[in-house]
Amino acid sequence: MQEPLFGSVDEVAERLAGAGYLASTAVATTVFLADRLGKPLLVEGPAGVGKTELARALAAATGSELVRLQCYEGIDEARALYEWNHAKQLLRITAGRDEGWEQARDEVFSEEFLLPRPLLKAIRNPDPTVLLIDETDKADVEVEGLLLEVLGDFQVTVPELGTITAQRRPFVLLTSNATRELSEALKRRCLFLHLDFPSPELERDIVTLKVPGLDARLADSVIRVVGALRTMELRKAPSIAETVDWARTLLALGADTLDEQVVETSLGVILKYQSDHRKAADELRLDTLLS
Amino acid sequence: MTGSALPERLVEFVGSLRDHGIPVGPGETVDAAAAVAALGLADREQLRAALAATVLRRSGQRATFDALFDLYFPVAVGAAGAAADQPRDATELRDALVAALAAGDEDRLRALAAAAVEQFGRYGSFGEGGSGGGGANGMRGWSAYQALDRVRPEALLNRVLAAIRTDESAFGEAIARTEARSRITRYREAVQAEARRRTAELRGRDRIARYAVPPQTDLVGFTTASRAQLAELRRTIQPLSRKLATRLASRRRRARRGQIDLRRTLRRSLATGGVPMRPALRDRRPGRPELVLLCDMSGSVAGFAQFTLLLVQALSDQFSKIRSFAFVELTDEITGLIAAGSADPEGLARRILTQAKLTRWGMSSDYGGSLASFADGWPDAVGPRTSVLILGDGRTNGGDPNLDAVRRIAERAKHVHWLNPEARTSWGTGDSAALEYARVVPMHECRNLRQLTRLVTELLPG
Numbered sequence: 001m002q003e004p005l006f007g008s009v010d011e012v013a014e015r016l017a018g019a020g021y022l023a024s025t026a027v028a029t030t031v032f033l034a035d036r037l038g039k040p041l042l043v044e045g046p047a048g049v050g051k052t053e054l055a056r057a058l059a060a061a062t063g064s065e066l067v068r069l070q071c072y073e074g075i076d077e078a079r080a081l082y083e084w085n086h087a088k089q090l091l092r093i094t095a096g097r098d099e100g101w102e103q104a105r106d107e108v109f110s111e112e113f114l115l116p117r118p119l120l121k122a123i124r125n126p127d128p129t130v131l132l133i134d135e136t137d138k139a140d141v142e143v144e145g146l147l148l149e150v151l152g153d154f155q156v157t158v159p160e161l162g163t164i165t166a167q168r169r170p171f172v173l174l175t176s177n178a179t180r181e182l183s184e185a186l187k188r189r190c191l192f193l194h195l196d197f198p199s200p201e202l203e204r205d206i207v208t209l210k211v212p213g214l215d216a217r218l219a220d221s222v223i224r225v226v227g228a229l230r231t232m233e234l235r236k237a238p239s240i241a242e243t244v245d246w247a248r249t250l251l252a253l254g255a256d257t258l259d260e261q262v263v264e265t266s267l268g269v270i271l272k273y274q275s276d277h278r279k280a281a282d283e284l285r286l287d288t289l290l291s
Numbered sequence: 292m293t294g295s296a297l298p299e300r301l302v303e304f305v306g307s308l309r310d311h312g313i314p315v316g317p318g319e320t321v322d323a324a325a326a327v328a329a330l331g332l333a334d335r336e337q338l339r340a341a342l343a344a345t346v347l348r349r350s351g352q353r354a355t356f357d358a359l360f361d362l363y364f365p366v367a368v369g370a371a372g373a374a375a376d377q378p379r380d381a382t383e384l385r386d387a388l389v390a391a392l393a394a395g396d397e398d399r400l401r402a403l404a405a406a407a408v409e410q411f412g413r414y415g416s417f418g419e420g421g422s423g424g425g426g427a428n429g430m431r432g433w434s435a436y437q438a439l440d441r442v443r444p445e446a447l448l449n450r451v452l453a454a455i456r457t458d459e460s461a462f463g464e465a466i467a468r469t470e471a472r473s474r475i476t477r478y479r480e481a482v483q484a485e486a487r488r489r490t491a492e493l494r495g496r497d498r499i500a501r502y503a504v505p506p507q508t509d510l511v512g513f514t515t516a517s518r519a520q521l522a523e524l525r526r527t528i529q530p531l532s533r534k535l536a537t538r539l540a541s542r543r544r545r546a547r548r549g550q551i552d553l554r555r556t557l558r559r560s561l562a563t564g565g566v567p568m569r570p571a572l573r574d575r576r577p578g579r580p581e582l583v584l585l586c587d588m589s590g591s592v593a594g595f596a597q598f599t600l601l602l603v604q605a606l607s608d609q610f611s612k613i614r615s616f617a618f619v620e621l622t623d624e625i626t627g628l629i630a631a632g633s634a635d636p637e638g639l640a641r642r643i644l645t646q647a648k649l650t651r652w653g654m655s656s657d658y659g660g661s662l663a664s665f666a667d668g669w670p671d672a673v674g675p676r677t678s679v680l681i682l683g684d685g686r687t688n689g690g691d692p693n694l695d696a697v698r699r700i701a702e703r704a705k706h707v708h709w710l711n712p713e714a715r716t717s718w719g720t721g722d723s724a725a726l727e728y729a730r731v732v733p734m735h736e737c738r739n740l741r742q743l744t745r746l747v748t749e750l751l752p753g
Contacts, residue, residue, distance in 0.1 A: 009330070009337055029330070029340035036329045037322065044350055178350065187348045188318065194343075194350040200395075228469040260462045283469070285461040 002169060005035045005062050005128070021050070021057030022206050030193040031058065040151050040172035042136075042187065045195035048239030051175040054195075055132035058171060064128035067170070069118035071139035077146060081156060082120045085113045109160035119150050122170045129170035136186075137176040144186050147174075151189060198240065200227055206240060211247040221258035222247050225284075226270065232283055238270040246270045260284075297332070298324060304363040307500040308346060311355050312510055315346045322346075338364060351507060358484065358504040362496050365488050377406050381441050384410070389447055392474045393454035400474070404481035412438035412486050432493055435479075435486035442482075444475045451475075512712075512738045524601075524740060581612045581676050583704075585665060587683030588617045588640070588649060589656035599682045599710075600639055602743070603629055614672055618661035622668060623647040658685065658724065659693030666696045673700055679707040681732070685718070685725035692724035697731045710737035710746065 006012045012035075013028040023031070031054075034041040043051045059066035069080055089108045096104060116124065122131035133147065150156060154166035174190060176182060198206065204223045208214060214222075222243065230237045238246075246269045255262045263284065271277045301324060305315045326341040339360055347356055378384040384406060391399040415431025448471055455467045491499040505511075511524070555571035563569075586599050603615050617625045625643050643649070665672075673679060679700060685692075701707045711718065711725055715736045718725035728734060737743050 009334075025334075025336045026340040026343070029337045030344040033326050033329060033341055033344055037325055039322075181349070184348070188316070191322075191344040192347050192349075194347070194353060196350075224466055224470065227473075228466045231469050231473045259460060263462065284465045 005171065006032055008032070015061040016054075016057050019057040019060035020209065021053060021061075022202060022209065023054075024198060024202055027054065027193065027195065030191055034173075034191050035171065037191070038169060040174060040190045041193060042174045042176065042182070042190035043193045043195055044176045044178050046197075046237070046239055047177055048241035049195045049197060050240055051195055052132065052134055055130055055134075055173045055175075058173065059130040062128055062130070062171070064130045064171065065125060066130050066132060067118050067122040067125070068132045068134060070134045071136050071143065073138055073140065075139050075143055079117055080119050080143060080146060081117050081150070082158060083115050083117065084109070085115050089113050111161070114158070114161070119146075120156050120164065122172075123150070123154055123156055123166040124164060125170070126167050128168065131170040131172045133172065133174045135177065136174045137178060137180040137182060141183065144183050148185055148189065197230060197237070200224075203240060203243060207244055207247050210244045211251060214247050214251055215256055218250060218256060218258060219247065222250065225258065225263065228284070229270070229280055232280060234271065234276040234279065235273045236271070236276060242270040297327065300363060301327070303496070304342075304359065305346065307359050307363065307497065308356065310501060311359065311504060312507055313347070313352050313355060319346045335364065335366065355504060355507050358487070359500055361484050361488060362491050362500050362504070365491075368492065377409075378403075381411070384442060385447060388442065388444065388478070389450045389454055392444075392447065392451045392471060392478065395470070395474060397477070400478050401481050401485075404478060404485050407438040407442050407482055408433050408435065408485045408489060410438075411441040412482075412489075433486040433489040435483040438482055438486065439479060444478050448472070448475065510739050510741055581674070581678065582614070583672055583677050583679045584613070584615045585622070585679065585681045585683075586615065586617045587619070587656055587658075588643060589619045589683075600629070600643070616665060616669070616672075617643055617647055617649055618656070618665065619644075619649040620651050620655075620657040620660055621649055622661045622665035623649055624669065655688045656683070656686065657690050658683070658687045659691040659696070662693050662696035662700070666699050673703045675703070675705055677704045679704045681707065681709045682712075682737075683709075684711055684713045684723065685709070685728050685734075686722050687724045689722050692727055694727060694731055697728060701732050707732040708746075709734040710743075711735065712738055714738065 006015070009025075009028050009032045012032045013023050013025075016023045016028070016031070030041060033039075043054065045051060055068075056066060058064070092108055092113070093104055096107070118131070122129050136144070136147075151172060154169050155163055157163045197203070200223050203226070204219055207219050207222065208216070211219075226238050226243050226246070246266065249266050249269045250258070250262065253262065253266065264281070267277055267280060271280055301320065305320050305323070308315050322345040323342055326345050327338065330337055330341050332338060339357075342360065343353070343356060347353065378387050384403065387399075388403050391403055412433045412435060413431075414434050414437060448468075451471045451474075452464070452467055455471065456464070487499055487503050490503070550573040552571045552573040556567050556569075559569055559571055560567040584599070584603050586603070603613070614624065614626045615629055616622050625647050628643055628646060629639070681697075697707075709728060709732050711734055713723070713725065713736070717723065718729065718734075719727075725734060735742070735746055737746055
């Protein structure tokens with residue numbers, strides 16, 4: 001077992017805050033446990049609540065290298081694990097035309113021609129690594145099988161080279177928007193964290209941190225309006241990322257208080273659907289101003 | 292909690308989670324114990340997060356988990372809160388509540404919830420000392436209903452608004468109103484949780500856990516769901532339709548690759564002296580799945596109908612080729628209404644009933660007439676590439692089930708599936724023609740979200 005990264009839950013929160021990520025108790029606790037128990041951490045939740053951001057902050061806070069595997073439909077072993085640099089191999093073969101088969105074969109399948117992809121890279125890295133497997137739900141089921149193998153033993157077998165075992169276990173973070181149910185087997189190997197919208201206090205702190213120069217009273221109003229919007233049944237409730245965007249917009253607009261006019265003109269920043277826009281305007285009585 | 296009591300408590304807790312449909316294996320229990328060992332028991336919120344991280348696997352389980360966690364790892368034993376600032380009667384309590392609601396002070400709200408339960412929630416024969424140590428006979432416990440009935444938090448809305456009010460704008464007012472409402476809801480939940488906790492102390496955790504903790508949303512029956520549960524279901528339906536869409540899309544995409552077109556490959560190989568350097572792949576035949584939905588909108592399946600409408604609506608966002616029909620006594624196409632009604636899912640059912648021609652006389656369903664009018668009225672809606680979903684309980688009110696019409700639809704369609712919101716055991720009882728229909732087309736019990744999810748992901752053809 002290698003040295004744990006963090007000494008206590010509070011330390012996790014502190015160091016993440018130092019990296020610009022304000023973590024709730026749940027987040028800090030789960031990160032601490034993932035580190036202590038040596039398990040991958042599966043983070044699920046709506047878009048824009050800071051799943052990917054958490055990985056970035058973790059890397060920054062622990063001085064690790066961030067290796068990112070972005071999943072998408074059709075991603076395969078060659079993209080996730082490793083592939084051979086065929087072009088270079090061909091060049092090598094053409095360059096040494098008169099050598100024997102044996103020699104050429106040994107040369108061509110060597111370290112020099114291996115292109116490590118994120119998973120292999122994370123495993124071989126002797127330095128501390130945070131491995132982010134982003135949007136795992138977008139990948140096909142077969143990739144999950146591959147992940148199971150890699151994350152279970154932290155080793156990869158390249159037939160021509162042999163088995164490569166992790167010298168240092170990376171801190172693994174998987175994210176998912178839950179568009180597809182991940183396999184039970186994968187979930188069982190992970191700690192599960194459902195990241196949701198933060199409490200108003202935490203969100204205010206995040207906004208003030210990300211948008212310096214925002215008036216405290218304006219920040220308060222922003223959080224209140226966003227909170228009210230989240231209680232409505234919208235197709236896409238505003239997330240932290242959108243709150244921050246909105247705060248930036250307001251700052252750029254030079255608004256110092258939040259009134260109907262300002263909200264009306266800038267609502268598009270936080271609401272992405274026409275129907276949501278109409279509904280919110282309706283419930284917030286933005287029309288009274290115009291009538 | 293002593294060292295030996297903890298594993299026992301943990302096992303009890305896990306057992307209770309299982310009873311509520313959250314599958315927790317022994318491996319997870321061991322993880323949970325390891326997590327507790329790494330963290331210690333000092334911080335309750337950390338303990339909650341640790342257990343959630345180790346035993347939960349999906350987000351819909353959280354509400355049930357929280358309710359059970361509060362039962363098995365309670366904040367306090369006996370009456371909670373300091374006695375000093377306890378309000379003495381209902382008036383004082385309501386005044387304090389107004390202040391706490393206006394300030395949004397969560398801790399104070401919880402303390403006041405405890406106070407309300409302590410003062411007004413008691414029922415049954417407690418000893419005269421009031422501490423619950425008296426006679427153990429008879430039914431006694433703590434009632435959230437009774438406490439809330441005395442406090443009436445909803446009636447405080449205007450007072451809270453008056454306390455919050457800072458500016459006179461309609462906009463500020465609307466914001467304050469939504470805030471106050473959600474705080475009142477949280478207060479209600481706090482009272483309910485507190486009453487559960489106190490009752491559990493009296494009558495044993497297991498019993499209370501079994502009866503008083505509501506099931507997970509995906510196990511709530513469509514026809515019996517309350518308003519709040521329907522709203523919750525509505526939130527879960529969106530990802531489900533997206534899930535379905537990605538599923539169908541990926542299947543179609545997979546079908547595209549592979550398949551070498553031999554003729555074209557040979558033709559191409561002529562350019563390279565007969566060596567097939569560039570294999571030509573067969574072009575994809577765009578086989579877009581077509582979906583036709585036939586929904587029973589009669590009174591008896593109102594909850595289910597509401598819900599299927601939401602599903603239909605969610606699906607029509609994701610696909611271009613979906614036609615929806617509703618029926619009570621007659622069938623009418625509602626595709627346009629659904630497309631237009633995306634802003635207001637709640638009013639959709641009402642508008643369908645008023646704008647589409649579904650009835651002749653009453654509100655009771657006539658399957659025979661409806662199916663016949665569908666088969667005759669829209670012969671072009673169902674073709675060899677169409678999947679038809681019929682949603683209804685198959686209760687014909689004694690009328691002719693018209694199996695022939697279903698047979699005709701099934702002959703023309705690629706697949707027909709019938710989703711029935713009734714329990715399998717009551718199919719064929721009374722006026723239900725479900726079993727007769729089930730002989731013609733495959734029929735599936737679909738009473739809650741979990742069953743629907745399974746159906747959607749396993750049955751619907753790509």
